[in-house]
Each structure stands twice: as structure tokens, then as C-alpha cells.
Amino acid sequence: MTLLANNASLQRMPQHLRIARPVTELARSVRMYCEGLGWSVLATFADHDGFDGAMVGDADVPYHFEFTVKRVDGASPTPTAEDLVVLYMPTVEEWQRRCDNMVAAGFVQVASVNPYWSVRGKTFQDPDGYRVVLQNASWPA
Numbered sequence: 001m002t003l004l005a006n007n008a009s010l011q012r013m014p015q016h017l018r019i020a021r022p023v024t025e026l027a028r029s030v031r032m033y034c035e036g037l038g039w040s041v042l043a044t045f046a047d048h049d050g051f052d053g054a055m056v057g058d059a060d061v062p063y064h065f066e067f068t069v070k071r072v073d074g075a076s077p078t079p080t081a082e083d084l085v086v087l088y089m090p091t092v093e094e095w096q097r098r099c100d101n102m103v104a105a106g107f108v109q110v111a112s113v114n115p116y117w118s119v120r121g122k123t124f125q126d127p128d129g130y131r132v133v134l135q136n137a138s139w140p141a
Helices: 002-012 026-037 092-105
Strands: 017-022 040-048 051-057 063-070 084-088 108-110 121-125 131-135
Touching: 026 040, 026 051, 026 063, 026 092, 092 108, 092 121, 092 131
Parallel strands: 017 063, 084 131
Antiparallel strands: 040 051, 051 063, 108 121, 121 131
16 A cells, blocks of 8 residues: 555656756757757756766756766767657747757758658757757647
């Protein structure tokens, strides 16, 4: 009984998602994602156990990206073409504006490996090889 009660109380607690990624140029990644997605810098840190980093996102949503650079012998970004973050944009106007902003910010539009993402979306890649799909659809409730 205790396990069920604990699980039930955990389900009611708000959750937040952080997507952490090593990058080669912190300032470039922060600028591109903020300009491309309309996000802002939520927090930064310098030389925290040898890491510099920044959290970017929209303060009103339950997720954000953390970009880090290790000052000595840092991890190299190693995404594959199928490592995707998909953001749903329900209106055509918002979706098209964000797509235009992604290109203006320096992202490159690329073909999706999975053709599903090309039907109602566009895939963008940053200089480290990370991919973001902007999907013109609503996420079901």
C-alpha cells in the first residue's frame, strides 16, 4: 500500500525536463537557440567543477536545455541523425515564424531520416549536429 500511495503522490508533483548537451561553443549555442526558438537565458554558471554552462528555454514551460562546455578535456558532441528534439507548434503562423527564425539564427534545414517528420514539420541542425524538429501540429492532451 505504501508504494501505491508514494507513486500517487509523485504523479501529482510537477515535473520538469532538462535536456543537457555538451557543445563546442557555448555562446554560439545559447545565441542560436534563443534567437531561433524565441527562448531566453534562464541561468548560467562558470567553472562549476570545471564546467561552464547555460540553461535556455521559456520560463513558462516545464522543460529547458542545458548547454555545457568542460574547460579541460570536455566531451565532444556525438548526436546521430535520429537524435531529435521535437517541438509542436499548433498554428501555421507560429510554426512558419519559428522556422524562419531558425534559419536566420544559423541552423541548417536538413532532411529527416524518418520521413514522418517531413510531412508536417521541418528539421533543423545546429553546428554540433543536434537536430530540432518543428512540427506544425498540436500535442494531444
